[in-house]
Amino acid sequence: MDRRLNIAFVHPNLGIGGAERLVVDTALGLQRRGHRVVLYTMHHDPAHCFEETRDGTLEVRVCRTRLVPSSVCGRLHILCTILQSLALARRVATDPAQYDVLFVDQLSAPIPLLKHAHAHILFYCHFPDYLQARRDGAWRRLYRAPFDLLEELTTAEADEIAVNSRFTQEAFRAAFPRIARLPRVLMPALNLAAYDRPPDLADPALAVLRTAKRLVVSINRFERKKDVALAIDAFAALGDPTACLVVAGGWDVHVPENIEHLVELEARARGLGLRTRTVAPRGSGAAALALLPAGAVRTPTLPDDGGSGSGSSERLAETDVLFLPSFSENQRAFLLSVARCTVYTPANEHLGIVPLESMYMRVPVVAADSGGPRETVPHGVAGYLCEPASRDAFGAAIRRVLAAPDDAWAAMGAAGRERVRRDFGLDAYTARLERIVAEMLARPQAGSPVLAAMAVALVALAAAAALALARWV
Known part of the structure; x- marks a missing residue:
């Protein structure tokens, strides 16, 4: 024009x-x-x-x-x-x-x-x-x-x-x-140039995410319709002590559902026998901390600050599900740079940006076989599409990604990146x-x-x- x-x-x-x-x-x-x-x-x-x-x-x-x-x-x-x-x-x-x-x-x-x-x-x-x-x-x-x-x-x-x-x-x-x-x-x-910038590894807020465990990441707003509980149920069924589920997403103190649902999800994970940890958004005051699940810790703001105590990586090693409400863009970039798998649970989601972000960052995607992901995620090539709302189907797909040999896993990541680069560039x-x-x-x-x-x-x-x-x- x-x-x-x-x-x-x-x-x-x-x-x-x-x-x-x-x-x-x-x-x-x-x-x-x-x-x-x-x-x-x-x-x-x-x-x-x-x-x-x-x-x-x-x-x-x-x-x-x-x-x-x-x-x-x-x-x-x-x-x-x-x-x-x-x-x-x-x-x-x-x-x-x-x-x-x-x-x-x-x-x-x-x-x-x-x-x-x-x-x-x-x-x-x-x-x-x-x-x-x-x-x-x-x-x-x-x-x-x-x-x-x-x-x-x-x-x-x-x-x-x-x-x-x-x-x-x-x-x-x-x-x-x-x-x-x-x-x-x-x-x-996607603004691909923004995803090409590596995360700032000096950011102290990344301390709560560093672990030797393999990360399975769910990114969605804390809304019930997103069915994040499915990701928790499927992860619990894995019974894999070498993996950690990170539940990250939009959380606003002005939105009652965000507050209520995060508490519900944390209680659900504990009810399934999973060890949980919630990290408060950076800059959260006492009022915001009071709205988070009990025991939530602050985001580290200094290089030697482990987040309400030292030894963040050791504490994450003892965590099965980490809740990360209102994460920063640098935390998002870091998660997508180290994740082994992204799980996207909403059924009949009209599009879904997270699968595109994940594929561009070479992370295989496990998503519901409905709505937008059916049009964006090549099944068996860049990830797996599962029967919506099926804990067993999602659990099997996550297990398949985690068990994939490094070369097969890397090939899925490369295919996803090429798909986004070709069809979803800004x-x-x-x-x-x-x-x-x-x-x-x-x-x-x-x-x-x-x-x-x-x-x-x-x-x-x-x-x-x-x-x-x-x-x-």
């Missing part, structure tokens, strides 16, 4: 996760090709984010509104998030800067208001929220109904829609029958995105003013109805 564009990203929360990694890498790719890029978000914590959004590489603008809480008495999370997103959309639409393209993802509700920015809107659908929300009980189904309709109406207002896999494309078609057009498949990419991804954007800009802006007004009115109606229902649900 010869034309240089002004592009704004609109993303709810720039924390640490696969969706956030996609946004950051997409922004980096476009910026390197000469486009001006700005990221708008409702929440950005410098202590819990990707480095490029913290060190000035990418421009981040945070729009918070004190008028809307994150929930009402622990309820109405989706309503509050939508109302917050409308405040963010107003900030973008009234910004003196003029944008050619708005890249919106995760939440479609603000799209009608973003139309006032007079920019073409590309909506990136990671997975329809309609298919992820709970609907157990008549009241909850009634509560969700206006939000489900709102998601479909506002998604249709985008000038172009893209999804991250063929699996998500089919799910999108089933979830939104009123949207006649089929979204474009634009599989995410340059190729950005070029595909530019072609989609060029085609979008060549068309008149989509959307009906009437439907846009209806969508905004529906938000107000949903707010009133949800507040009324909250007394009864």
Whole structure:
């Protein structure tokens, strides 16, 4: 694309996760090709984010509104998030800067208001929220109904829609029958240069990860739908004292499920007779430590600090499962440089960045034979795809990787790296995105003013109805 564009990203929360990694890498790719890029978000914590959004590489603008809480008495999370997103959309639409393209993802509700920015809107659908929300009980189904309709109406207002896999494309078609057009498949990419940088071995935070044991690594947010418990169950079934399972992932003190599920997983591991250890995120204060499983230790901050006591490597030798919430990027790089196997447990995951990261770092992957991993992980070549939710299948695959001779193991790693290098590099991804954007800009802006007004009115109606229902649900 010869034309240089002004592009704004609109993303709810720039924390640490696969969706956030996609946004950051997409922004980096476009910026390197000469486009001006700005990221708008409702929440950005410098202590819990990707480095490029913290060190000035990418421009981040945070729009918070004190008028809307994150929930009402622990309820109405989706309503509050939508109302917050409308405040963010107003900030973008009234910004003196003029944008050619708005890249919106995760939440479609603000799209009608973003139309006032007079920019073409590309909506990136990671997975329809309609298919992820709970609907157990008549009241909850009634509560969700206006939000489900709102998601479909506002998604249709985008000038172009893209999804991250063929699996998500089919799910999108089933979830939104009123949207006649089929979204474009634009599989995410990795910023390979970032993974080519070796970890900083002088980092004292790596002391808690150094061990002579063979590491099996699970990387996922501490959410129940990620089924990390399956990794613990499968590892326990191995009964291998020469291996250690590292359960690392996104953990936010502001997300109750993260706090609750980490405690649940730690208790599950101990219940299976596994010796556990939890390492607190760097910089955790007393309040954060109180939310972690009992006995959690601090991350070392000095070269001779073993983490709440000396001898970290010796203590890890006596650990079967290490929990590493909110790990640093350097810790991630180190884990992927020494891991013998990565286990990725979610079933019907719409894509999954972790298998791609692992394959590029030459680590064989064990994942569920469903969703995105079925499209990204070559079975028997770069890893193994297993029957979803099967402890025995996952355990057998992990055992097979750990038992592989070094040359066979290295061949799997090399095949995975070549697969990612060929098909998931940032340059190729950005070029595909530019072609989609060029085609979008060549068309008149989509959307009906009437439907846009209806969508905004529906938000107000949903707010009133949800507040009324909250007394009864």
